[in-house]
């Protein structure tokens with residue numbers, strides 16, 4: 631597990647986070663134009679940040695799942711495209727971290743190429759591994775995010791929501807985020823805790839962060855997967871008081 635403390639100075643009443651993930655560059659059904667629109671929104675909107683949720687690259691390799699002859703470009707070129715995509719965001723200080731993922735892991739298993747670590751090195755970005763604690767300090771407030779790309783599948787929305795909420799059995803955080811499931815789900819709950827300051831409420835926010843894959847005629851359609859929900863979810867973290875809003 632990785633840990634990064636990030637101080638975010640702001641004069642605004644809140645900051646926004648729009649996590650971007652599951653672009654699957656190289657896949658013929660990857661909607662990179664839509665992903666670029668979200669990236670540019672982050673770049674052009676003040677006090678707005680992003681997390682790279684992983685699976686930037688489709689990375690179909692010899693013997694792996696997926697259709698190697700359909701890939702629009704090789705892993706090497708997907709790697710270069712990914713760096714190009716994130717470079718301005720990293721430069722603007724708006725990229726909080728990059729999650730490692732199952733698609734690039736194929737190259738690690740096959741040839742010991744740690745693609746996401748290499749991307750982080752090139753971009754001077756924070757590496758999130760397969761699970762990461764982000765400790766955000768915004769004004770006088772502290773927010774903790776437990777963030778990962780994810781591995782567990784889910785054939786139903788309720789199954790995916792279950793996997794998402796169960797992340798709270800591994801880590802205590804304010805916000806739980808996962809990619810991988812190619813849908814957008816947001817949820818909140820609240821628990822009570824008794825502290826030395828008395829009885830406190832702990833509001834927890836959960837998000838599955840969407841994808842950029844078209845479905846018609848794709849591997850997903852032929853495999854009878856659910857239609858991917860394209861786009862991003864959005865979080866608002868307040869600086870003047872402690873609260874999290876999460877929306878589709």
Ligand SMILES: [Fe+2]
Nearest residue numbers: 685732733810
């Ligand atoms: Fe994935």
